[in-house]
Amino acid sequence: MQEEEMCCCHKHKERSEKEYRDLINRLNRIEGQIRGIKGMVEKDAYCPDILIQVAAANAALNSFNKVLLANHIKTCVTDDIRAGKEETVDELVKVLQKLMK
Template sequence: MDEKNECCCHKTKERSEKEYKDLINRLSRIEGQIRGIKRMVEEDAYCPDILIQVSAANAALNSFNKVLLSNHIRTCVADDIRAGKDETINELVNTLQKLMK
């Protein structure tokens, strides 16, 4: 399979230790929030209280996406554009369209 038709699911990215730790820490906090929401449902918590916690988890996921997207643009996208791989722009546009649904 030539590089132009390579499926994005086969690509990988090496992250710096700092970037890796930041992303994992964010995901761990989000995981804790989700467990807390599950516990609230199990304990018959009041619906508005659960909704507020779900909103906080959504905000945390959005923040995670912003950090990940920013890192992606600064590294992968910028490197590919410098290397003349313009198809990366189409991939970025498609990713942004999916994120904005």
Template sequence: MEKGKECCCYKTKQRSEEEYKSLIHRLNRIEGQIRGIKGMVEKDVYCTDILVQVAAANAALNGFSRELLANHIRTCVAEDIRQGKDETIDELVALLPKLMK
């Protein structure tokens, strides 16, 4: 789906150009890390060397999640609270355990 297009099946969010570029940049780096790990497996690289790269990819995904969550709280959650949409707090509280697995 194109950036900025609406869909009836889920909520959407307009992101600033800066936020969009930052998130896409992180995802591109993570995608490269995953391709690198796949290449290591294909080349029969030693297990511990692969595991170090997996740990780095996990850390990168966690960093992406932290940035996205912080942006979500600063924008979507804050705006909904200002508008009296308290269900957004329940949504956030339900999300947190999923992020902390």
């Protein structure tokens, strides 16, 4: 794997098999939660029960974001800073601002 292939500045990232599997497993669980919420609405479930499940799905998405962000900082951001690509810090700041809305 070449160094350029790992760089996020090309808007592409090759992930290790472990990182890929972890992210996909998390997304599959979130997808299941969303299907469960849809089923609850279709079955006229009690609103607070649905809201609790929505909160759980939001927490799962936030957890996914934390893992993905940590991986991004540890690889792409760190590599770009070492390579003198300071604009990556600006990009990270913009992403963090969007995540904190």
